[in-house]
Amino acid sequence: MKLKTALALGAGFGALCTYADAFSAEVYSGYTLLRQETKDMQDDDFMNPGMGALARGAAMFTTPNAKGVSCASCHGADGKKLSAKRIAQYPVLDAKSKRPITLQQRVINESSERLGISTLKYESDDALSLEAFVRNIARGQEVNVQTDGAMTPFYEAGKKLYETRSGQLNMACSLCHDNHPGEKLRAQVLSQGQTNGFPLYRLATGKLTGTQTRFNQCFDAFRAKPYPFGSEEYTLLELYANAHGNGLKIETPAVRF
Ligand code: HEC
Ligand code: HEC
Structure with missing residues (x-):
C-alpha cells in the first residue's frame, strides 16, 4: 500500500x-x-554547511572558564584523547545513574560538573555545536x-x-x-x-x-x-x-x- x-x-x-x-x-x-x-x-568539508557549527563547537571546547580550565585541558585541543570507539557507543549506561545517557547529555554534564558552566540547554545551538564537535571525532567509526x-x-x-x-x-x-x-x-x-x-x-x-x-x-x-x-x-x-x-x-x- x-x-x-x-x-x-x-x-x-x-x-x-x-x-x-x-x-x-x-x-x-x-x-x-x-x-x-x-x-x-x-x-567536502569546505562546502559542508555543518562545518560552521563544528568550528563553533571547537572554539567552545578550547575556551577556558574563569579558572583557566577548558574541555581541551583534559581531552586535548582537538579532543583526540577522547575515544572515538566510545563516542560511537552512545547512548551508554551511565556509571552513576545506571541509566542510559545520550552524548549531548554527557557533554552538558561535563560542562556543568567539570567547568562549572550550567548554561548549556538541551538542543540549544551551543549544546548541539559542542556535541557535533565531539561526535565528529568519531566520524567514520561504526555506530x-x-x-x-x-x-x-x-x-x-x-x-x-x-x-x-x-x-x-x-x-x-x-x-x-x-x-x-x-x-x-x-x-x-x-x-x-x-x-x-x-x-x-x-x-x-x-x-x-x-x-x-x-x-x-x-x-x-x-x-x-x-x-x-x-x-x-x-x-x-x-x-x-x-x-x-x-x-x-x-x-x-x-x-x-
Ligand atoms: C508520516 C511519516 C513519518 C513518521 C510517522 C515519522 N517520520 Fe521520521 N521522517 C519522515 C520524513 C519524511 C523524513 C525525511 C526523509 C527521511 O530521511 O526519511 C524523516 C526523517 C527522520 C530522521 C532523519 C533521518 C536522516 O537520515 O536524516 C529521523 C532520525 C527520524 N525521521 C526519526 C523519526 C522518529 C523517531 C519518529 C517517531 C517519533 C518518526 N521519525 C516518525 C517521516 C516520518
Ligand atoms: C578536569 C578534566 C576534564 C574536563 C575539564 C572535561 N572533562 Fe570530559 N571527562 C574527563 C574524564 C576524566 C572523563 C572520563 C570519566 C568517566 O569515565 O566517566 C571524561 C569523560 C568525557 C566524555 C565521555 C567519554 C566516555 O568515556 O564516555 C565526554 C564526551 C567528555 N568528557 C567531554 C567533555 C567536554 C565536551 C568537556 C568540556 C565541556 C569536558 N569533557 C571537560 C575529564 C574532563
Missing part, C-alpha cells in the same frame, strides 16, 4: 499492513537517498550501541516508544521508517530514520539539527505531541534509533534536506 493512501486512512493503517520486522532489512544511511549534489556537499545485558530493558522500552501510535493520524515512527522506506512522501523519499549523521545540517531549515529536534519535527509532521528535550522518553527513543543503525558509519555533520 502506498504511504499516502495509508496516511489518508489514518487509524486503519496498521490493520491493513503487515508489520515488517524492523531489523530484518539491511540498514542503510539516509545518505544513500540524497541527490548527488547534496552528497558532494556533505563529503555500536549496546543492546544486551543491563541495557536490554531500556532498549526494549525505546522500541516500544518507536512503535507506539499517537496523534491525530495515529502514527508511529516504525510505520513510516520501517514499513515504507524508499517511498515518496510529498517532496521527500522516506529513509529508515537513521541517526548516524546527527547532529546534522538541514537544508530545509538552514540549521544544525539535533536528533531530538528531528524527532520533534517528525512528531509535528504526524500531528502528535513530542516529548521534552532530554526527557527519559527521548533518551530511550534515541537509544533505540541509534542502535537501529548499529554498523553504519558516523557522518557527523551530515547534510540532509
